[in-house]
Amino acid sequence: MTEQTPPTPPFRDQRLPFAKRIDDLLSRLTLDEKIGFLHQFTPAVERLGVDAFRTGQEALHGVAWMGPATVFPQAVGLGATWNTDLVRRVGEAVSKETRAMRARDDRVGLNVWSPTVNLLRHPLWGRNEEGYSEDPKLTSAIATAYTRGLRGDHPTYWRTAPVLKHWLAHNNETGRDVTSSSVRPRVLHEYDLRAFRETVEAGATAGVMPAYNLVNGRPNHVSPYLREHLRTWTDDDLLVCSDAGAPSNLVDSEHYFDTHEEATAAALLAGVDSFTDHGTDSSKITARVRGALDKGLLSESDIDTAVRRQLSVRFRLGEFDPEYDPHAPTRDFDTPAHRALAQEAAEQAVVLLKNSAGLLPLAPDTRIAVVGLLADECKLDWYSGSLIHRSTPLEGLYERFGAERVEFAEGVDRVLLRTGTGAFLYVPEADAADEVRGAEGALDPALLAGRTDLPPLTTDATGTEFALVDWGAGVLTLRAPDGRYLSVAEDGRVRASADQPGGWIVQETFHLEPHENGHLLRHIGTGRHVSVAADDVRVAEENPEIFEIVLVERGEDAVARVAAQADVVLVVAGNDPHINGRETEDRTTLALPAHQERLLRAASAANPHTVLALISAYPYAVDHASLPAMLWTSHGGQSAGTALARVLAGDVSPAGRLPQTWYADDADLPDLLDYDVIGSRQTYLYFEGTPLFPFGHGLSYASFSYAGLKTRTAEGALHVSFTVTNTGDMAADEVAQLYARAVDPAVPRPRRELLAHRRVRLAPGERAELSFEVPLSAFGFWDVARSGWRREPGPYELLAGASSQDVRLRTTVLLDGEGSAPRPVLQRGLSAPDFDEQSGIAIVDRTRTSGDAVTPAQGRSGELVYRDCDLGAGVTRVTATVSGDGAVEVSLDGGPPLAVLTAEAPDGDPYDYSTRSAGIIAEGVRDVHLRLRGPLRLAHVGFSG
Incomplete structure (x- = not known):
């Protein structure tokens, strides 16, 4: 009897649509x-x-x-290219290497957690390097390009997801898991949601990851916006993956829920489909889900919904159709094409900020002095791969x-560290066999985590001369002559063992603390002081060593010496991506570290032909009045140095553009936790001061003329065209x-807002006509009076x-739209x-699952204004839905209080609302003012006759 082959289950049948195959597989799972x-x-x-x-x-x-992998410029550098085609090709290369x-x-996964589309609202955000721009339109354009590259162009199967x-609304690292971003409806819809929405609607996104922070008092991992907004933008099954440890934060740090079963159920019901928690140990999450089921907080169908979304991604990745997968394993790794692309991206990311004396490009016979802490560095950040080339x-x-x-x-200070016995810290020579390298000669990434196979520091009579670098705020690194940084491993010993500062907790940074007649050397990663014993040097709780810092050479002296002998000085300054501004740590100032300021002054004093090249993850405020030329680029990956040199030599004309405003001073910045870009006039959209360099700024070695601005309106869009001509002598x-502004808006609108852009290459004398189709919806704003979008009729420049x-060109167009109308408060009241x-005022959660309310930001007092409220022929009563303890004073047009509504539940549930009412006599269209006193929550106000 012939043995029969079991039938192919439907979930393996490539002829069936994914939905039916997912349903079949889901039905087979226990x-x-x-x-x-x-x-x-x-x-x-x-x-x-x-x-x-x-x-x-x-x-x-x-x-x-x-x-090892191809390392491209940081995301903010890719944003600075303003080149969607280039970024798409970078995404394609990254997905092929994946x-x-x-x-x-x-271990390499195909569900890639990228890109970061958080807007670069505030330049002190520690993760500035991860975003593309402060502008939602540019951010979504670059993010869409990158996701399309990551996804691939096959109509069915994705290369990566x-x-x-x-x-x-995530822009702060300090207290990121316990701080709440207060985001009013206009900012929510016009700013923070917009970058996500346009990228999701483009169709190449597999899902999103909620942030650690809270928005309007509610953790993002239980946000109703996932359901109310995100999932309405596409018919695709979007996979929502939690950030690492965030599910536990709902109880442990945020105290939003009492038990992990409640928290896990709430996150799953809100739309989180995959829980990233406790590393590879899934037992805690599965136990919490099982506990939530047993308590009736979840049903099996709720779990099915989440699993279906995950399976949808896995089917799209071709996992269940390996014989049909067009993205079968390839050798597309570190190819010549990828190396060339990394260089092209690094070149396109360079922004020429200033070139007042025509100092750049440099002539071939120029004698150059290259100075600065980043002059001979190729820095990696937390999300870099290991360099194959550098x-x-x-x-x-x-x-x-x-x-x-x-x-x-x-330009580093070179020092000896003398101990109390008169001996000096000494780095023993390492055996050549201890140099462990990875593939293609790349330094093994494990070396950054603190090696224990090298001999620890000791002391001798002559000592080792260390390069001491102050990165600002007293954060120091010490480097041995062979280039290795002093680092502390798990055994507490100090070794010269790290290629660069790195790791989740950086082990290569120190503080010098004045003490008696010398200094203590405190290791920042452990908080312990360096202690010297007879046989080694370690960090310890006891017996800290008092060091004398013996200065061998000042960095400024070395800079001045070489600068005086050169035709041009190039000062390379900036940041180390693991120090003073990174994930978990915001910056405190826009200023360059004092050490780097001193080097810049020393170079400029010795030679007026000084060029500043900033290589950094974020903007700086630099006094550039005495500098003839200045450039900026992000950390540019493996080709950063080659790209910068080619730009300086004029092999490439710089065309990068700033993706965010560079402010002149810390005083120009709002508080880092102030997310109201409209009210506090943030970003180029609303900033009313004079920036150091404006959004979109960037110079060229060529010159360009603009002419022939034309517009026409047709089929729901504004069609705009103009010509650009290269009037210079090099390609x-x-x-x-292209920007727009409402000429006479009824509500605060952007001073100007990016509608479209295009990067175009032109030979000398060449002209290109650029055409843009701008949907008329781009001119709308979120009208809080009707809780919806509205385009105001009138002139737009x-x-x-x-x-x-x-x-260079401007014109005014008249657009139709919907006129404003008084708020219908008799019908809807005031949310x-x-x-x-x-x-x-701060916005807070109305309940744990949905809705918003308001409260005085510090629990004391605050004021709200609602314009043009139609009270009809007259009202005699006002009601307020409130919780907590305090009072709501109601007045009209800024006059005296006409009614006071009191909430009296000081020890009650903040979500236990009651309705309070008082008599009031008013009529007509009036501005309603509400003054809140005390720690109450106000959800709604109503008026009746």
Whole structure:
């Protein structure tokens, strides 16, 4: 008797639509198996032949954390290219490398957590390097391009499945898991949601990751906005992956729920489908889900919903159709094309900020002094891969101009550390066999985590001369002559063992603390002081060593020496991406560290032909009055130095543009936790001061003229065209930018707002006509009076040019729309967060699951204004839905209080609302003012006759 082959289950049948195949597979899974799918590390279901799966592979600007990979410029640098085609190609290269790396290491995941679309609202945000722009239109354009590259262009199967980070209104690291972003409706819809929405609607996004913070008093991981907004933008099954540890934060740090079962159920019901918590240990999450089921907080259908979304992504990745997968393993890894693309991206990211004396480009015979802390560095950040190739600015200039024409002085202070016994700290020589390298000669990433196979520091009579660098705020690094940084490993010993500062907790940074006649050296990572024993040097709780700092050479002296002998000085300054501004740590100032300011002054004093090249993850406020030229680029990955040298030499005309405003002073900045970009006049959209450099700014070695601005309205869109001509003598890119502003708005609107842009390459004398189709919806705003979008009829000015302030052409168009109308408060009342103006108010959660309310920000007092409220022929009563303790004073047009409504539940549930009422006599269209006193919550105000 012939043995029959068992029939192919429907979920393996490639002829069926994904939806039917997912339903079939879901029906075959047991409840325990489905619960197991909810953790980041999903186990295999061997009886069905279903492989293990994990969500999450970092791929922000190359494949991260998985060893050697092509490293592209940081995300903010990709944003500075303003080039969507380039960014799409970068995303494509990253996705191909992801597939190639997975073929040899199954730890590499295809569900990539990238890009970051949080808007760069505030330049002190520690993760500024991860975003693209402060502008939602530019951010969504760049993010859409990157996700399209990551997804691939096959109509059915995705090369990788990108997840957008971090939902929502997330721009602070300090207290990021306990601080709440107060986001009023206009800011929510016009600003924070917009970058996510336009990227999701473009159709290449597999999901989102909620952020650690709260929005309007409610943690993002239980946000109703996932349901009310995100999932309405597409018919695709979006996968929502939690951030690491955030599910536990709901109880442990945020105290939003009493038990983890409640928290897990609430997150799942809100729309979180995959829980990233407790590393690879899924037992805690699965136990919490099982507990929530037992308590009736969840149903099996709730779990099915989440598992279905995960399976949808896995089917789209071709997991269940390996024979049909067009993205089968390839060798597309570190290819010549990817290396060339990394260099092209680094070149396009360079922004020429200033070139007042025409100092740049440099002539081939220029004698160059290269100085500064980043001059011979190629820095990595937390989301970088391991470098296979690297070029520093110094190496790039050696290659381009010849080593004989380039002199180098790093500008670090060189010191000896003398102990109380008169001996000096000494770095023993390491055996050559201790140098452990990875593939292609790349330094193994494990070396950054603190090696224990090298000998610890000791002391001798002569000592080792260390390079001491002050990165600002008293944060120091110490480097041995062989280039290794002093680092502390788990055994507490101090070794010269790290290629660069790095790690989740950086082990290579120190503080010098004055003590008696010397200094204590405190290790920042452990908080312990350096102690010297007879046989080694370690950090310890006791017996701190008092060091004398013996200065061998000042950095400024070395800089001045080489600067005086050169035709041009290039000062390379900026940040180390792991120090003073990174994930978990915001910056405190826009200023350059004092050490780098001193080096810049020393170079400029010795040679007026000084060029400042800033390589940084964020903007700085620099006094550039005495500098003839200045450039900025992000940390540019493996080709950073080559790219900078080619731009300086004029091989490439710079065409990067600033993706965010560079402010002149810390005083120009709002509080980091003030998310109201409208009320506090943030970003180029609303800022009324004079920036150091404006949004969209960037100079060129060529010149361009603009002409022939034309407009026409048809089919729900405004069609705009103009010509750009290269009037210079070299081929160059120009980034043409189109902005608009409402001429006479009824409510505060942006001073100008980016509608479209295009980066175009033109030969000398070449002209291009650029055409843009702008949907009329782009001119709308969120009307709080009707809780919806409205385009105001009237004149709008269009501005075309080279930046938000370098306007070359302008015209005014008249657009139709819907006129304003008084608020129908008799029918709808006033939803408390729908104010026009506020002072001292924070928005909070109305309940744990939905809705918003308002409260005095410090629990004391605040004021709300609602314009043009139609009270009809007269009202005699006002009611307020309130909780907590305090009073609501009601007045009209700024006059005296006409009614006071008192809430009296000082020890009650903040979500236990009651309705209070009082008599009032008013009529007509009036501005309603509400003054809140005490720690109450106000949800709604109503009026009746």
